[in-house]
Amino acid sequence: MAKKRVKYLTSTPKRSFIKALIWETISFVITLIAIYILQKDMGVSLKFTFALTIVKVIFLYNYERIWKKIMWGKVYAEINSRV
Numbered sequence: 001m002a003k004k005r006v007k008y009l010t011s012t013p014k015r016s017f018i019k020a021l022i023w024e025t026i027s028f029v030i031t032l033i034a035i036y037i038l039q040k041d042m043g044v045s046l047k048f049t050f051a052l053t054i055v056k057v058i059f060l061y062n063y064e065r066i067w068k069k070i071m072w073g074k075v076y077a078e079i080n081s082r083v
Contacts, residue, residue, distance in 0.1 A: 016064035024057045 028049055036045040 011064070011068055013065065016068070017061055020057050020060040020064060023060065024053050027056065028053050 031052055032045055032049045035048050036042060039045055
């Protein structure tokens with residue numbers, strides 16, 4: 001029986017960064033609204049939100065890159081398969 005050739009699709013660092021950036025944009029808005037509701041001061045809300053966003057993007061990017069290296073839950077499949 002011939003062994004099927006398979007390809008493994010993975011993420012590039014650029015993809016991980018873009019994913020982190022998009023998620024943090026959504027998170028930015030949520031955080032800004034939450035802090036504004038609590039503080040009633042847009043200046044304070046923006047300062048906290050910007051600081052948190054920078055830290056969270058760095059951590060999320062590294063988190064994504066670490067998970068890329070973990071093989072648990074990954075499968076090998078042919079391109080265009082429904083796996």
